[in-house]
Amino acid sequence: MKRNFLALIIIFLTLPLIVFFNVKSSFLSKPNPDVYLYLPSGNYLRTLSMGNPSFLGDLIMARALTYFGSHYYQRGYKYEWLYHLFDVLTDIDPYNKESYLIGARLLTLVDVNLSNKLLEKGMSYHPDYWKIPELIGFNYFYHLKEPAKAAKYYEIASSLPGHPPYVPSLAGKFYSEIGMLEEAIKVLRNFYETTEDKRLKEDFGEQIEELEQKIRERREKIPARVTKVFDGDTFNLIINGREEKVRLVGVDAPEIDEEREKVRLMGLLARDFAQFHLENKDVYILIDKQGRDRYGRLLIYLWLPSMVFFNELIIEEGFANVYTRFYHPYQKRFIEAERVARERNKGLWGFGKEIPYPPQDAIYLLGKLCAIRFKVQKVYFGRSVVYLQSSLDWQRNFNAVIFLNDTGRFRKGIKEYEGKQIIVRGFMKKYKEHPEIIVHSPLQIEENE
């Protein structure tokens, strides 16, 4: 009895010690590895799961999400293993539709192309699940700015059962945006004929009618192709096989051969805008009654393939003024468009007042006059251009580009921008997958320390 009593005392005394050791021994525990080098391919893991791939999939999904979550607040973290994790996960358990969608949404933070790769894999396992092509379409439209591909995937999604009405509607929107009006009508009509909802039917019917009207309008116009953009309102077109120099009616864009630096810059930005919308594109035109102006240029009205009226668009977006010397039927519309553009500081009217964005947002500013604030990681001299690079990682790079013949305008050496924080203003466009702003003038760069 006495001996047992002693044992009890020892137990009671040592019990807190054990707790203490257990709490304190965390310093001996191994660090949680972040690197998944040891995570073998999904095919092997599926074999090891002994017939329980679905359960193993749950475990790996939990790991993938903690991996993502644990780095979420580290800015600029690259999540190098995220694709591998979801690739393995979908190898082990390819039937879990949700894991493709979740993985793809997270992967857009890493690389949108990887996100699409995962989704393409999902499509091969679930060819009748509309959400997967819908998400690819979204990636193309929102992150990659490729409406043609977005339209294609939204069309696939709208051919699958269970899709909501916005899917065919968006497919139609993107098709008409790139001027493929017939395809747009086809997608919308498919939905129109199968839906039973009265209001949707009415709505889609209206959209179809609108598009058909556009096609009729388009037939009355002359097809042409833009070969060269001189400035905001003067281009070379091929009309009926003949190259013609043309000028937009009622539009007055700033001149590019001006002495004054500011005006010259405005002219070049207006040219950037016109190039973005027109260069090497098929367009539709009507020739004005006046025929030619005193320089022999054909006076025209110009429509984009989507039947957007370009004469009005360039004024509306603030890249040109109305030219009121001669009367034309659209004059009132143009004057009103200019008033609104001026009031809202659109385009050139707001130059210098743009809110600067970080370089990773550049792609979302495509086709807009905008400002990007970034640190110049490297100044790279190419054959004909100089790049101010925002990142050394080419995948997420945004560049400010200076043509070599413009470098003389910079009083200060361009090399000196390296390592400096600057704000670049200009027209955002895409060149070989990368967003870039062309710097025509030192006025576009502002040092920002």
Place this chain on the structure above:
Amino acid sequence: MRKILSLSWVIFKEISREKIFYGLLFLGTFFLLSSVILQEMVVGEKFKVFKDIGLLSPSITGVLFITVVGANIISKEINAKTLYVILSKPISKNGYILSNFFALILLSTTIIFLITLFGWLFLLINGENWLSGFVTGAYFLFFELLLLSSISIFLSTFLSPYLSMITLFIIYISGHSLSNAIQLSQFAKNPPLQYFLKALSYIFPNLELFNFKINLVYNLPFPKIAFLYSPLYSIVYSLIFISLSFIVFSKREL
């Protein structure tokens, strides 16, 4: 036959009073409850984790039970010399094997039933009635365990408990992995390995025939003939192994 059944009943009652039986039931239930944590960490279909674990838990518990208890069921009585008491009663050696086999089946059925029931109730409390999935899962699991029981009885007639446990476990693993491994070996470009795996697959039971968990969880169709084919497969194998046990056990000097 009545003697055999009554002996089975006695064995059943005896083992169902053992700690390992409750221990495994507890383990299975604990595993079910742990799905709450995992469910929180996973995004996706709402009850997927509950379903995964609800099907996995009875399977793991059942297999562990047969491995541990089946390996001991005969050797224990030999060691404790209680076997002589039984065999001196009017019951044959074959009858003794059969009654052990039936007892094992009865016990594993109880485990499947109870844990599947818990799993179903657990999911029901959480808001989904998934009876069809659990019943189908339990149906196939029953025949898988039937097969494993017969192998276990066979092994324990001539192997020591530990050796028999390990052997059964290897058979279980290879039974679930072989068909997959054969597919994988095609990538290895190693013909001898492929032939070896092929040869193994002709002898080892293919336990994947009883595994439709993925199909059940994701509601994927699988051939209805499996409801007949898999049980038949299991019964044929069991007949072979039980007959083998008869032969081996009759040759054994006690």
